[in-house]
Amino acid sequence: MGRENSGIGQVARIGLGRVTIADLAMALDLSKGTVSRALNEYDDISEATKMRVAEAARRMGYRPLEHAQAIRTGRIKSIGLILQMDEHDGYGPFLRDYLAGISQSASDLGWSLTVASAKSSADFERTARRMVEQRRVDGFILPRTLVNDTRFNLLQRMDVPSVLFGRVGYGTGTVDAGASWYDIDGEAALAEAVNRLVKFGHCRIGFVGAPAEYNYSHIRRDGYLRGLAEAGLEHDPDLMISDVRTFSDGERAARKLLLLAEPPTAIVYSTDETALGAYDAAAGFGLKLGRDLSIISYDGAARGSYMQPTLTTFRVNLSEAGYRLASLLVRRVEGEAPESLREMAKAQLVRGGTDGPAVLTSLQLATRICRTAA
């Protein structure tokens, strides 16, 4: 820049000539302050004046300049979201729905959505700090919560509002302390999955769990266990494999379960990503999914619906989740107590072709597998 520079670059500036609060005041023959207080529903302004002001504002197309307000109020009316590049997956094709839900909600409330990305968890901290210091956001939505979530701890220390997608602190003394969240009831879903399989006649049902650092891992496992208990089935620890992270981990897990002396005739997976591994494992043993082996999983990732047969899974409505998360965060920033800002939703079963009536007993299955493996 510099003085002599002025006018050189024909700098492109966005939409000049807005109608300001001063224009309004002028037109109404009121003072700026009165107009401002009228618009903000202060109660030392008469109803008549409020009406006049609101009417004129509408007529003249007045839109407050939000960052001008922000410098005084400290609120920029913007939701922060940091995409983490280090996590596997990251919503896949549904990221768009998720973002649309958030931004739609934000837009409905007069807010906006600011997106950043981070390559690591250290990078998350730097990015979050920067966004807060520059007041680009009023708070954050934190997806994929961990049992001990450093992101949440950081924001809490910095006294920055946040809303979690998922809960935190499973099994610790301080569950959800001071957190507001939106979560899908994974426990109910997995219990229902077990229940469904039991109705199909399965009595040995395996479980493949997710990495222990994710809070949902424990909740989904609890759902599996509750499902067994409700069906009066005893719980065999051999049927449970945990800390399964990737596609190929999922394949290994299925193989291991199927090679048991008494293999499960059905397996409940905690995530779609890992459940897809079961396709290859089943094929390896010459088993047809949905007939010889039933699979139900959780997430509703798109890939499952392109598979042959399509994956039976509990789908999470990410658009709805985004919408709710954003409105919770706005209320949080506006001062509501975190304890009152918690919502639980249900996942919806998407019937695919990977589950069905048990046609083989565990022992029959074992013999078939034995033959193939030999």
Place this chain on the structure above:
Amino acid sequence: MGRENSGIGQVARIGLGRVTIADLAMALDLSKGTVSRALNEYDDISEATKMRVAEAARRMGYRPLEHAQAIRTGRIKSIGLILQMDEHDGYGPFLRDYLAGISQSASDLGWSLTVASAKSSADFERTARRMVEQRRVDGFILPRTLVNDTRFNLLQRMDVPSVLFGRVGYGTGTVDAGASWYDIDGEAALAEAVNRLVKFGHCRIGFVGAPAEYNYSHIRRDGYLRGLAEAGLEHDPDLMISDVRTFSDGERAARKLLLLAEPPTAIVYSTDETALGAYDAAAGFGLKLGRDLSIISYDGAARGSYMQPTLTTFRVNLSEAGYRLASLLVRRVEGEAPESLREMAKAQLVRGGTDGPAVLTSLQLATRICRTAA
């Protein structure tokens, strides 16, 4: 709000107690204005003072409050991106990379990314207008450009800077008038695809084009034609099908081409989405992709790499694209002429299993198809 309300809600506010420019001025025993000009490299400030100020700013951890600057400068240093929900696909699983590229670039330049969504093209206009009126963004990135792109026209009329991902105005007199863009050279890619197939010994090569409203459709078709010409192959209009939009359109197109008296032994597709339809069409005729029929397409969508065999396609680096787009937009907002802000990149061939040496002639293929169809 209201006067009596103050203090009631224990309103959560983000990070108070920042160091302001006044603090800096105080500490340095300079005036606010001088400090500001020093930081902004005005040249009526001595080098010595600039150094002192920069040093102190660093030491005290000063970060300008961007929306405070914005109210004077008119620049909020934010990039706008509107996700359109009405378009099929929308980058699928690569949306995250795309967003990461944009936000990374923005962040490197001290900017940020504001995301909104629109359900229709009318909604796009409303959303864009609102974002501009409230000065939430300085300009927009417009992906998936059309030949006649109303979004671009709108922004141009409103005098709002934009950068296109793809070009506009194919075949009209006013190609790219006043537009800055980043594009992948689809013409080169498709010409290369044809060239590759020719080297494999194919001499009847079909083409499946995308809907005519997309600017890239014409460019990719030109690439196909150029590839033919370079190989000295004559162009048979029967081998070209255009306006193919969806998966099942793609399947129909393949079927139609294969049922010709002299069917193509290879087909070049304009998009992965439609190319996936060729799998089913080929299976329907009992043809093995990569042996009996070769397919090459364009996009690099993830699904192709999960197919059996994997899809040979030209992959677009969306992270890089996002990165470049964002920096072009920033330069555009800062006043550079649109004509100087145009970049072309190359798509990269991902060798899959759907293409290979021609083992059948067109006529042999025709006989096989005829047998199967009968």
Place this chain on the structure above:
DNA sequence: CGGCTTGCCGAAACCGGTTTCGTAGATTAA
């Protein structure tokens, strides 16, 4: 040595809002 630049900075206005404070006039209470 005086006049004229030039370099460098302070003072103050400004951007578009919000919020505090004071007060005229109407209303109520004494």
Place this chain on the structure above:
DNA sequence: TTAATCTACGAAACCGGTTTCGGCAAGCCG
């Protein structure tokens, strides 16, 4: 009727920056 209280608004300070303007002091020139 007068004093006290409300009601409803204006004036002005303020938020954290940017930008304009004016002027002092040093340097240059003849």
